Amino acid sequence: MIWEWVLPVGGALALAGVLYWQLVIAEGTYLGPRAVAWTYDLVASRYDAIKQFRPQDESWFVARPLLQSLAGVERPLVLDVATGTGRLPLALLRDHFGANGGRIVGLDLSRGMLRRARAKLRPYGEQVWLVWQDAGRLPFGDGAFDAVTCLESLEFMPQPLQVLAEMVRVLAPGGTLLVTNRVGREAWLLPGRAVARPAFEEALAAHPLRQIEVRRWQENYDLAMARKEGVPRRDRVQDPDLAGLMRCPVCQGELVRGAAALSCAACARGFPIREGVVQLAGHER
Ligand SMILES: C[S@@+](CC[C@H](N)C(=O)[O-])C[C@H]1O[C@@H](n2cnc3c(N)ncnc32)[C@H](O)[C@@H]1O
Incomplete structure (x- = not known):
């Protein structure tokens, strides 16, 4: 008799637990990048209110160390992978990153998050470029950026170590890497995504x-800062253009900029710019 209600109730509780784990804690990561982007589309309008980042903490712990590491670099280029609602670009620009002619590229797979980022970063105009794309394939040439950052996001990607390798690839010799790894009491619920600190250090050292x-x-995070080996280059172009930094996500060809789109000089594919965001995602190799 008791089984008549124990089984259904137990089953419902187990299902609720699995859904809570998959959608709330893991934010869809085991269901694939599109599922993660979907969960972020849903929360985008509330993300900043939930996080309540304090500008002075953002400046102290993130922007200033990064700016210090970029001291002496002319017109630095920064790539923020999984930029979300523009937290890192905003922190840098509030701390006068733009004064030396630097530019920031923010990349994310959630259109909702990018829309929020665009709205917040509009006053900074062309100092920030936004790109809709999966971080698993960074559409930039080798060594394109003086700094590459990724905050609170690697654990939501199917292959965090591959994304780390991509970030190092697009980092210039002598450039700065700033990246987080999830730790804390829920990290064990993210197997294969979050790793213990020794494994994280080992992955960086590789x-x-x-x-x-x-x-x-x-x-909930470890924050790592590191420099890429090599001598920083001095041949910085006067006024870098986003198209010049990017590569076609399909054929790796060079991109050229039109009024409302980027197009590939090699395969002629077009990538529209909508609401200030370059639309790359969805073009599979
Ligand atoms: C917790 S938010 C962090 C956003 C921002 N870095 C911050 O610190 O506020 C995680 C972000 O990672 C993005 N993301 C997750 N998987 C991604 C992927 N495969 N490619 C690009 N962005 C991804 C999500 O869309 C979301 O904006």
């Missing part, structure tokens, strides 16, 4: 990086 520093940051 790349041509030096001065690797990892420290605890906020409640």
Whole structure:
């Protein structure tokens, strides 16, 4: 008799637990990048209110160390992978990153998050470019950026180590990497995504990086800062263009900029710019 209600209730509770784990804690990561982007589309309008980032903390712990590492670099180029609602670009620009002619590219797979980022970053005009694309395939040439960042996001990607390798690839010699790894009490619920600190350090050390520093940051993250080996280049173009930095996500050809789209010089594919965001995602190789 008791089984008549124990089984259905137990089953419903188990299902609710699995859904909570998959959609709330793991934010869809085990269902694929599109599922993650969908969960972020849903929360985009509330993301900043939920997170309540404090500008002085953002400046102290993120923007200033990055700006210090970029001191002496003329017109630095920064790539923020999984930029979300523009947290890192905003922190840098509030701390006068733009004064030396620098530019930031923010890339994300959630259109909702990018829409929020665009609205917040509009006053900074062309100092920030936004790109809708999966971080698993960074559409940029080798060594294109003086700094590459990725905050609170690697654990939601199917192959975090591959994304780390991509970030190091697009980082210029002597450039700065700033990246987080999820730790804390829920990290064990993200197997294959979040790793323990020694494994994180080992993953960083497997790349041509030096001065690797990892420290605890906020409640749930380790924050790593490192420099790519090599000598920083001095041949910076006067006024870099987004198209010049990017590669076609399909054939790796060079892109040229038109009024409302980028197009590939090699395969002639077009990538529209809608509401200030370059639309790359969806073009499979
Ligand atoms: C917790 S938010 C962090 C956003 C921002 N970095 C911050 O610190 O506020 C995670 C972000 O990662 C993005 N994301 C997750 N998987 C992605 C992928 N495969 N490619 C690009 N962005 C991704 C989500 O859309 C979301 O904006």
